[in-house]
Amino acid sequence: MPQAIDGIAVARLYGEPLFRLPTDLYIPPDALEVFLEAFQGPLDLLLYLIRKQNFNILDIPMADVTRQYLQYVDQIRKHNLELAADYLLMAAMLIEIKSRMLLPPKKTDDGAEPEDPRAELVRRLLEYEQMKLAAARLDALPQLGRDFLRAQVTVEQSLTPRFPDVSVDELREAWADILKRAKLHQHHKISREQLSVREYMTVVLKRLQGERFVEFQDLFDVTRGAPVMVVTFIAMLELARERLLELTQAEAFAPIYVRLAYTPA
Incomplete structure (x- = not known):
């Protein structure tokens, strides 16, 4: 340890106290210059x-x-x-x-005072x-990330299965398949039958009573011909428009099922 001159070290160099500044130490003139004010232009x-x-x-x-x-x-x-x-x-x-x-100020042409x-x-x-x-x-003003943080809370909720929506194209393909199968049951009995959409709406609702799901094709009586199936299909569309029944399927390209619309109490 070097002998202390005044008992107070002016600095430490590599962990050792330094009691006297080196005589050959060079300090640039502007090394300790401090700017007290900073302007933006x-x-x-x-x-x-x-x-x-x-x-x-x-x-x-x-x-x-x-x-x-x-x-x-x-x-x-x-x-x-x-x-x-x-x-x-x-x-x-x-x-x-x-x-x-x-x-000296110069007056303007109209005699007014110059600006x-x-x-x-x-x-x-x-x-x-x-x-x-x-x-x-x-x-x-308070800023997000500087003055406050956004609280995040994780809430666990039971996930209820959501069935995919039935598209118009899938409904049309199912209807075309039913018509194709109906052509296999043709007869030559000619008769005139008055068909009511409201009546078949009631028939469809009664058919769905007490059933959880009914397959789409099971609601059509293919033995009664195309007119009855057309009226039945229109009745189903009216019930769906009035939200009295729901069309659903378990996954894409799966069979289409029909059920009564659930209305919470």
Whole structure:
């Protein structure tokens, strides 16, 4: 252990106390430079200078503001010339406004008072300040992931089996299959029969009474011919439209079943 000079180590090097700085230690001049203010552009810096000294933004003392602005620009030019380009453009605008204010005002053709050279700059500063205040208010609002987290709750529910819906194409194919089988039961007895859709709606409902499921094709009496089957099919469509019965199947391309619509108490 080195002998302590004042009893206090100024640093530690590889775990060992260092009581005296090396004589050949080189520290760059800007190594410990600290920037206390960070601005988001020329307007932000200009607004900061005006508000810091309580200047009236509608009556800006251009000489004082321009001098302070140029002092800051000189500092950033030493470190970042590319960043200083935007600030130099604003500095040129300030110098131009100050020059126009030193000249005697020229009246317009209609005899009205000329516009204040600072008017456009004041308008831009006021608009920027409004946007900056609005952004600060938005940033103060609670944000998901920064100020709060969304709660997630897992709820276990019993899964009830859901039967696939019967498409129109599947219903048409089932109906075409029934017609095809009906042609195998043909006879030449000619008779005129009055068929009522409402009557066959009642027949279908009575057929489904007390049954959990009835296969679609079992509701048709193929021995009575096509007219009866057509009226029976129309009666089923009317009952389905009025939601008095349901058409379902266990899976795709499976047989179609018919049952009375379930109405909860």
